[in-house]
Amino acid sequence: MSVSIKDISKHVGLSVSTVSKALNGYSDIAAETRETVLKATEKLGYHPNTTARNLRRQRSEKIGVVYPAHAFESEIMMGFFRGVVLAAEEHGYNLTLYTAPAADSEALRQICRSREVDGMILIGTSLAGVLQASIKLLQGEKTPFVVLGHPVSTKKVPFIASDNEAGVQSLMKHFLQQGHKRIAYLARSDDSENNAARFNAYKQSLKKAKIPFRAEYVVEAPFTPYSGIAAMKKLLEHPKPPTAVVAFNDHVAIDACRAALERGLKIPEDIAVAGYGNIPSSLITTPTVTTVAVPLREMGETAFATLLKMIETGKAPASKIFSTKLVVRASTLEATY
């Protein structure tokens, strides 16, 4: 058994509540008394039992982070995590990890009802529908939450996302200016809202440039390691393969590059490839990958800050959409058609 407030109470001959007050900085405690208590605290090596404190205070100073099962394989997620972790540390909160419930969201409800966290951050991207289901469920509970890395159409749910449309538009503009006509899109329908927005920007850009949309130039790359390789291979089997590829994200783009290189193609001369996210890996592959830079860490920090505000004020702050920045690298650089 650890040393508790009761032990101190006995040791200094004061009541438990006096000790408690002294420790919690109440003003109605004699300076001398406080001194005595603090000394005993030091001497006995007392540390408040957070479980008991939480039970009493009805909060835990902990934030739950819910993430898709394979998050630790995605550098995008890790970028978000970094931000959340940093912000949490700064504000004296700890993080409790929960993998997103594959099917039943019952687990989530349990977490809310059990009050083991003061709020939750849902890191976006998950199998289609799962995130939506989770959101729906959480709306029925009182635990505040924010969604990170994924726009949410449901009103009143604060989310932190990047400007998918503008990001992909800048990419498309880059390709169109280079004279590309056959531009493909490697999709991730699993990541519903993000994909929808990026796909839409892709289509709109084509339309604006009066280039007909071709369904054969859209191939799926699901959220499994190296899925982009198979997707790209399929794309290259087309009799008139694309000259440029917009990948859903950098992981897919990197995979796509590998697949193209393995086919003996030159990047960007034969085919240009671009991604989304500006993850660390996009800088170390050959060729380096042109991408849409997204402030992952900052978004994570903002998600935390937003949640904190919800916890403190009880109100839902506005969602935030971060603007992006085109980063042109070798994978698209030298192509001039």
Add this chain to the structure above:
Amino acid sequence: MSVSIKDISKHVGLSVSTVSKALNGYSDIAAETRETVLKATEKLGYHPNTTARNLRRQRSEKIGVVYPAHAFESEIMMGFFRGVVLAAEEHGYNLTLYTAPAADSEALRQICRSREVDGMILIGTSLAGVLQASIKLLQGEKTPFVVLGHPVSTKKVPFIASDNEAGVQSLMKHFLQQGHKRIAYLARSDDSENNAARFNAYKQSLKKAKIPFRAEYVVEAPFTPYSGIAAMKKLLEHPKPPTAVVAFNDHVAIDACRAALERGLKIPEDIAVAGYGNIPSSLITTPTVTTVAVPLREMGETAFATLLKMIETGKAPASKIFSTKLVVRASTLEATY
């Protein structure tokens, strides 16, 4: 206020304790009574308050994971994390995150005394001394803990590590067989024990091959992003630069490759580079990086399993050292001297 056991008690007209027993599967409860209680539970949407339960049970079903501040930038750490996360989920435990205390380990003591976790996993690698200090402190507490990814010389502290010596030896053997005479080592003294072991294997291998050790062929690459670039540059300034480089880990090796390529060198013709860890990135860079494969995920899982055993039995299981496997890739492949 959430619905509590008391509400159910009222609703079904049974005492609180009977309800509790029914819910916890005690055998001395009439089947019918249990049925009634379970139904009410369902109807009222009851979920046990874990904080209260933990206070009573004196445990939290949570494991603390302590990691160095920049862990989310290291794929090695992420590999460990994956394993820990998976194992925790499988065993119904949740993870609470703590960044390793930079200086004062007082925070760690607080965590132990406050009993907010049942045990802790210290993910190795941190600024020199910090991990040692933490271990020393934790030994004075009763919270069980294991160290992951870092051998520990202190007896009675269970750790999960990879076989550094054998790993680097296999790498050195590979280089020596190719005829390399000038082999360099990019060190990371911060990661004390791992580095010591790898460095030692490097030196021993040289000695065995009767190649004199040269201090100029050892350069530091601290635990900061892209530190390997500067280290490699320094190495290449040597009038007689090495023909092969053993990097502390894959991140450093990848950096080293970049630096060499930027200098216009060919890999592996001009200089061969090998790393340690077999992280995902080592497979997607150009050239792909020869490395020592380490079962990161499995190590994480084992760390968790070991800790669980400690929690359940109160005894300290043996440490485990995982054997490694040489993975030869393009960065060393074609060199034949």
Add this chain to the structure above:
DNA sequence: TTGTACGCGTTATCAG
């Protein structure tokens, strides 16, 4: 300024 008493939600013990 200090102490008393109670409650947070749960579980364990012991009578009945």
Add this chain to the structure above:
DNA sequence: CTGATAACGCGTACAA
């Protein structure tokens, strides 16, 4: 088989 009672460790109106 069921229920009253205490206890886990802490915080806070209220009384003294």
